[in-house]
Amino acid sequence: MDTLIRFIKFPISFDVDKLKSDLLGILNKSWTAHYNKNDYTGKWTSVALMSTDGKSNNIFALSNTGDEMMNTEILASCPYFKEILEHFHFEKTAVRLLQLAAGAEIKPHSDHCLGYEDGSFRLHIPIITNPDVEFILDGKRLMMKEGECWYIDANFTHSVANRGNQDRIHLVIDGVRNDWTDALFYKEAPENQFVKPEITMSEEQKLLVIAELKRMNTSAANELIKNLK
Structure with missing residues (x-):
């Protein structure tokens, strides 16, 4: 049975007035339309607080590439956002504000390798929202x-x-798993709930794979056949 944790509401809260104060100073800045054009209707825009080139219009959220993240000019004017980022002791791979306009919708989709079980994760801190x-x-x-x-x-x-x-x-922070985050996450759920379940193969599936490997008739395929038997 899949016991992976889908979400956690951490026992952490941030000062809403300070969040909105920082946001107020950048609402009139240039916000970039989200790059996944087919994934939404209406207006979905973003501004980067950290990016690989230090530019606030570089809103791409990439998995851990090893590139050093730089503060953007926007973050320089947001002392409380900086304080929040310093609170989290992990490597950041994307830090953005994401704005979904009234009436807009993000279609059902899934992201790639963005669960804690993959060694990376995403945090959401709502700044402005509504019950609807x-x-x-x-x-x-x-x-x-x-x-x-x-x-x-x-x-x-x-x-x-x-x-x-x-x-x-929302303030959205993508990061890389480490010992500090393990301590944070394991307070909320057991460690085994952040481990991908092993993929098991039925006997029928195994026979089909072996048949295909035999058809390939290469040394690598023959070695895989030995491991499957």
């Missing part, structure tokens, strides 16, 4: 409130619909 935002993760609606801190396993299908009259803005 429908965030669905693996069939369950998550009610995220302003100032809270949530982990979501983005490998699972998720979608968002902002059915309210107010734009929804």
Whole structure:
């Protein structure tokens, strides 16, 4: 049975007034339309607080590439956002503000290797939201409130619909798993709930694979056949 943790609401809260104060200073800045054009309807925009080139319009969220992240010019004017980032002792691979306009929808989709079991993860800190935002993760609606801190396993299908009259803005932090984050996560769930279940192969599937490997008739294929038998 799959026991992977889909989400965590951490017992951490941030000052909503300070979050909104930092946000207020950059609402009139240039926000970039999200690059996954086919994944949403309406207006979904972002601004980077950290990026690989230090530019706020570089909103790409990439898995751990080893590239050093740089503060953008936007982050320089946001003391509370900087304080929050310093609170989290892990390597950041993307730090963005994501704004989903009223009436906009992000279609059901899943991300690649963005669960804690993969060694990477995503945190959401709502800054502005409303009760009519429908965030669905693996069939369950998550009610995220302003100032809270949530982990979501983005490998699972998720979608968002902002059915309210107010734009929804989250601070979204992607990071790399380490000992500090293990201590944080394991307080909320057992370690074995952050381990991918082993993929088992039925006898019928195994025979089909062996037949295909025999057809290939290479030394590597023959070695795989030995391991499967």
